Amino acid sequence: MGRPATKPKELRDGFYIEIRNKGARTGIKIRRDNKQQMLFAIKEYEKNKEVIVLGEFKNGKSIEKKK
DSSP states (O other): OOOOOSOOOOOEEEEEEEEETTOOOOOOEESSSSSSHHHHHHHHTTTSEEEEEEEEEEETEEEEOOO
């Protein structure tokens, strides 16, 4: 056994949402290839879980839409 990783993982290109149990502090990140699939996953998970939309990532970084 080695020591745990200290460098955070880079996120792959795609759309990310975070799914949590209601009242929990941490959750898991789920990636979808396009926005339509992400919206479908949000509808599916929001029935039982807390859903946080993280948005689109490219090259490991979040893409912010500029106004």
